[in-house]
Amino acid sequence: MSLTIYDISEKAGVSIATVSRVLNGSSKVKESTRQKILDIIDEYGYTPNSSARAMGLKSMQTIGILCADSSDIFLAKAVYYLEQNLQSAGYESLLCCTGYNLDAKKNYVNLILSKKVDGLILVGSNFIGEVETENQYIIESSSKVPVMILNASYHHDNVYSILCDDMNSMYRAATEMYESGIHDILYLYNSLSYSGRKKLDGFRMAMQSQKEPGYEDLICRVPEDISSLENVADFISDFAKAGHTFHGVIAADDELGIAAVKYAQKHSLSVPENLSIIGYNNSILTDCCTPELTSIDNQLEIQTRCLVKTLIGVLNGQEMPQKTVFSGTMVKRKTTNF
Amino acid sequence: MSLTIYDISEKAGVSIATVSRVLNGSSKVKESTRQKILDIIDEYGYTPNSSARAMGLKSMQTIGILCADSSDIFLAKAVYYLEQNLQSAGYESLLCCTGYNLDAKKNYVNLILSKKVDGLILVGSNFIGEVETENQYIIESSSKVPVMILNASYHHDNVYSILCDDMNSMYRAATEMYESGIHDILYLYNSLSYSGRKKLDGFRMAMQSQKEPGYEDLICRVPEDISSLENVADFISDFAKAGHTFHGVIAADDELGIAAVKYAQKHSLSVPENLSIIGYNNSILTDCCTPELTSIDNQLEIQTRCLVKTLIGVLNGQEMPQKTVFSGTMVKRKTTNF
Numbered sequence: 001m002s003l004t005i006y007d008i009s010e011k012a013g014v015s016i017a018t019v020s021r022v023l024n025g026s027s028k029v030k031e032s033t034r035q036k037i038l039d040i041i042d043e044y045g046y047t048p049n050s051s052a053r054a055m056g057l058k059s060m061q062t063i064g065i066l067c068a069d070s071s072d073i074f075l076a077k078a079v080y081y082l083e084q085n086l087q088s089a090g091y092e093s094l095l096c097c098t099g100y101n102l103d104a105k106k107n108y109v110n111l112i113l114s115k116k117v118d119g120l121i122l123v124g125s126n127f128i129g130e131v132e133t134e135n136q137y138i139i140e141s142s143s144k145v146p147v148m149i150l151n152a153s154y155h156h157d158n159v160y161s162i163l164c165d166d167m168n169s170m171y172r173a174a175t176e177m178y179e180s181g182i183h184d185i186l187y188l189y190n191s192l193s194y195s196g197r198k199k200l201d202g203f204r205m206a207m208q209s210q211k212e213p214g215y216e217d218l219i220c221r222v223p224e225d226i227s228s229l230e231n232v233a234d235f236i237s238d239f240a241k242a243g244h245t246f247h248g249v250i251a252a253d254d255e256l257g258i259a260a261v262k263y264a265q266k267h268s269l270s271v272p273e274n275l276s277i278i279g280y281n282n283s284i285l286t287d288c289c290t291p292e293l294t295s296i297d298n299q300l301e302i303q304t305r306c307l308v309k310t311l312i313g314v315l316n317g318q319e320m321p322q323k324t325v326f327s328g329t330m331v332k333r334k335t336t337n338f
Numbered sequence: 339m340s341l342t343i344y345d346i347s348e349k350a351g352v353s354i355a356t357v358s359r360v361l362n363g364s365s366k367v368k369e370s371t372r373q374k375i376l377d378i379i380d381e382y383g384y385t386p387n388s389s390a391r392a393m394g395l396k397s398m399q400t401i402g403i404l405c406a407d408s409s410d411i412f413l414a415k416a417v418y419y420l421e422q423n424l425q426s427a428g429y430e431s432l433l434c435c436t437g438y439n440l441d442a443k444k445n446y447v448n449l450i451l452s453k454k455v456d457g458l459i460l461v462g463s464n465f466i467g468e469v470e471t472e473n474q475y476i477i478e479s480s481s482k483v484p485v486m487i488l489n490a491s492y493h494h495d496n497v498y499s500i501l502c503d504d505m506n507s508m509y510r511a512a513t514e515m516y517e518s519g520i521h522d523i524l525y526l527y528n529s530l531s532y533s534g535r536k537k538l539d540g541f542r543m544a545m546q547s548q549k550e551p552g553y554e555d556l557i558c559r560v561p562e563d564i565s566s567l568e569n570v571a572d573f574i575s576d577f578a579k580a581g582h583t584f585h586g587v588i589a590a591d592d593e594l595g596i597a598a599v600k601y602a603q604k605h606s607l608s609v610p611e612n613l614s615i616i617g618y619n620n621s622i623l624t625d626c627c628t629p630e631l632t633s634i635d636n637q638l639e640i641q642t643r644c645l646v647k648t649l650i651g652v653l654n655g656q657e658m659p660q661k662t663v664f665s666g667t668m669v670k671r672k673t674t675n676f
């Protein structure tokens with residue numbers, strides 16, 4: 001039975017990336033390490049793909065896609081683009097919706113690995129926990145197959161992250177709104193996922209660099225159990241009634257941005273004259289409200305194309321960048337006039 | 339090598355359903371047919387699952403889900419519910435997005451069948467062609483695995499259809515609007531898929547049974563290349579300017595319904611006082627416009643649960659209904675006051 005790249009890395013006590021470099025004839029590896037790896041391959045043999053060995057067959061040409069909820073507008077788009085790119089590359093997509101519970105996610109990862117997939121794609125930043133022990137399952141998975149993470153970053157051998165720089169995108173949006181003359185900006189969010197934290201950091205950085213006092217009072221977390229947009233609008237009304245004044249709203253997603261448009265309608269505030277609003281994700285929802293919502297596009301299509309290209313490179317034994325970061329762009333519609 | 343249910347049906351010259359009945363000890367089969375099938379099984383042996391034989395392994399426990407575009411809000415929800423139900427039943431989901439071209443769909447079906455799936459689910463009515471030759475690929479697939487169709491109906495052995503009675507749902511909605519006193523109803527649509535045709539039929543039936551003259555003049559097809567909701571709103575404006583008067587709008591999907599809300603806003607028509615609007619699908623979009631859109635819910639979650647239950651029954655050799663039809667319900671929001 002010949003060895004996979006993972007077996008070789010274990011036996012040689014070096015990273016998978018190093019084995020990969022040797023297999024591809026890279027000159028960046030110490031000669032003694034190179035010799036050690038080649039000796040192991042001479043002794044045991046080498047099979048390019050772990051699934052191939054496990055199945056006694058050629059590769060399954062199947063990639064496991066895990067996401068919390070493929071009916072979420074943002075995640076649905078990501079899954080669609082991934083599937084299309086994988087298809088073009090000759091791979092099938094095994095889809096697994098895990099829900100948002102971390103323990104459930106770990107179980108699903110084990111299940112999908114038992115199906116002998118060639119790689120794993122974790123879609124959405126909610127796969128990365130705040131506490132390191134929560135991410136042990138990613139490390140374990142990466143010893144079996146390449147793990148690709150979309151929209152979040154995690155550093156480990158055989159783990160590849162493709163994401164939008166949410167912090168910087170939010171920083172630039174908040175700065176642009178501030179510099180247009182709107183200094184009292186309500187920041188709305190309801191999730192502290194990896195990207196949720198980055199967006200909030202970006203907003204804070206922007207306010208700090210403008211030396212805006214009291215901006216923390218206008219950072220407002222909407223309870224996650226408020227689901228209807230009407231109720232979120234009422235929640236914003238209560239926040240305003242409690243004595244908070246704001247002439248701009250930046251929302252961590254488009255739903256919250258639309259709730260802000262509804263809040264303005266309820267109180268006959270004209271948008272954008274009396275209230276400017278920016279959403280996030282540039283989803284199909286931005287067109288549904290009136291006026292249409294300005295929103296930050298995190299370039300999901302480009303991210304997914306890059307992710308699949310990186311994965312295929314890794315599967316073919318090429319050296320690929322472990323982290324690729326894209327910049328978001330603001331798509332201006334009618335809730336802003338700067 | 340023992341035979342599958344499909345091989346037996348071919349050798350005996352009877353339908354798969356008949357073989358299934360014999361295997362399950364049903365008394366509904368002619369004695370001579372029953373004997374013929376049992377003789378074949380005695381001679382060659384019988385393996386309950388085609389994948390099992392092909393793989394030389396136990397069943398793959400994998401179902402192929404085909405849909406045109408899993409990022410479409412309606413289809414994304416269907417895929418999500420199907421995946422969740424299949425997961426509960428111990429099956430994995432192989433997702434394949436085919437696009438809307440029929441030739442492409444056929445190729446994808448062949449590809450996914452070569453992956454030895456246990457069954458095939460076609461999501462969305464655009465898998466059924468108007469012309470019979472377009473549906474030959476369904477017949478061919480059904481000779482290999484059970485084919486489940488969501489949201490459309492096709493009658494053939496080993497093909498199972500689960501759908502909403504779109505015709506009747508639309509008939510009832512149009513009748514309710516008419517009987518509330520609104521007799522000039524604009525019917526908006528942009529697709530003549532299987533369910534698109536049924537909805538239009540339902541609208542026509544309602545107007546005919548009310549003996550409303552001239553209703554055909556208010557049936558309006560929105561060109562499919564008009565994609566932004568703003569542009570659809572302008573298209574409706576042009577239609578009105580061309581001399582058409584209407585005080586109600588029934589739209590074949592929620593996007594078109596929201597475009598009608600935008601049309602009303604552009605012309606300062608108050609909704610629902612001067613214009614009542616009903617959408618279709620009861621999607622997340624209904625909450626995004628103001629006032630919120632009344633919409634017909636086609637009970638997608640219940641349909642998907644029924645589909646998976648039917649499929650698992652078929653895979654276990656039980657007799658299952660070939661067609662199950664649910665009724666849609668109108669979810670009333672603020673674009674109607676009846």
